[in-house]
Amino acid sequence: MSAEKAPLPFGYTFMAGAIAGVSEILVMYPLDVVKTRVQLQTGKAAAGADTYNGMLDCFSKIIKNEGFSRLYRGITAPILMEAPKRATKFAANDKWGKFYRDLFGATQMTQGLSVLTGASAGATESFVVVPFELVKIRLQDKASAGRYNGMIDVVMKTVKNEGILAMYNGLESTLWRHILWNAGYFGCIFQVRQLMPKAETKQAQMTNDIIAGSVGGTIGTLLNTPMDVVKSRIQNTIKVAGQTPKYNWAWPAVATVAKEEGAAALYKGFIPKVLRLGPGGGILLVVYTGVMDFFRDMRDAKTAGL
Template sequence: MGIPFDVTDRPPAHWQFLAGGLAGFIEIICFHPLDVVKTRIQIQGSRSYRGELIYSGPLDAFVKIYRYEGLSSLWKGIVPPICVETPKRGGKFLMYELFKPYFHFGAPQPTPLTHATAGSVAAILESFLVNPFEVVKITQQAYREKRLKTLSVVKYIIKHDGYGIRGLYRGITALVARNAVFHFGFFGFYNAIKDIVPRPQDSTHDFIRKVMIAGLASSLACVMSVTLDMAKCRIQGPQPVKGEVKYRWTINTIQTTFREEGFRALFKGLGAMIMRVGPGGAMLLVSYEYIFEFLKSKNM
């Protein structure tokens, strides 16, 4: 496949990495509590195990976590994302920019399909870096009694389950599938809608336009991928019955959830996911674009 333009014209890679990393850090700090809420809702079954609380929705989860565990519990599991998400986001946007020239599919300029495919491939590759951190994060978020130390969780998982698909890499197929579907929709919808909606001359109105489009694209991508995200959380989190592995593979988890809890259970956590990823994705993508443009203007 020919490359439609000279790849040597690309801006230096460290601009893309730095812009993506800074945008990711800002997004994590602001929206992590919604990630905790989403995880709690997705891993709970149709009934309470061991007398645990059941959350009826995102607001109910917020209230109960705050009431019974304290305000700081809304930031449980934030260490793994900070450690990996900031460089991961930088790497993802770097790979996204590097891959775009290879997915023009004969078009002279990037199309929405170009952005969707490049974003999806970049997200698949990042999954193999992120998966161990996701397993640790979800374990911390799911534990209600106290705050688990990150290194203690890592050592425990390695000691009892190892490094492979039963340990730090459990749920890797679900994460790959979730990331591929979500980012295909996210980058595809954002660039498709952005090309349709006229760009205003005023910079403030243009900023609002981009934020609204990115938020809509994130929300649509959430709907596309929420079932895979639910399966990922159940596989990577604590199992309902201690000593018994109920959720092991993606398709099996989805089938079991549907059979035991019904069709609506496949969309568990969608509200919290949209609340988390909708504005979070908008902040991430728009922040990246503005930081990247700033770095280019300063010729750093």
């Protein structure tokens, strides 16, 4: 991602993004389950065994009532999704960055180009992830235990009952979610790297990447959580012919949640989400940068005839 390093072929960028994505999801997935559970909970009040009063209450109730393994329910879809998702994110970011530098005649990235590039990469990424996200959301819902028997069952029942296009329910809200997160993430990475001392060692580079990626992940989460809330609800809604879903389009759904539950409801699940995607953003950047450096070392050794 650095302009000072010789570029690698697209395939290496794709592979590095895939490895980074799977590494992040294995570490952070339970927080994603908790985030989704809290977001799917409607209404202002929460009491009783089947409702959650925040992140820690959700964690404890899932473990107590459903078992620890429930925190990893639905992980197959994200694991299958993370490789193409993160690979697409970083590969598209590199490609869009080159496109915009050529378009505007810029020799290096700027803050504005980083934001524009990140937003474009997020939009590209969205088309890859929507079906996987829909499967994940429906499996993470508490009610799914009696409704679906795993990932394949979700796909089969969704297609059978709602049509093949139902696998892309929530595409619009997913576009907004990923555009906002990636714009904030890559824009912040650029700015934080500019502000930090130049790394002279691998350890210093890792520290810089942890800080830049964590800041970027946090800002991206602040920007996109309202869209994530409505996306979860849109994708968890089973469409019935002749009926207009309560949560259908992104911005009207935002207005509905704010009106019925208050503006704060648009940030339901924010704490587990930011705890995942703040440090998770750092993990992504560190692993991605490390794998890309490994590929560069391999290329340079081969070129040198070693």
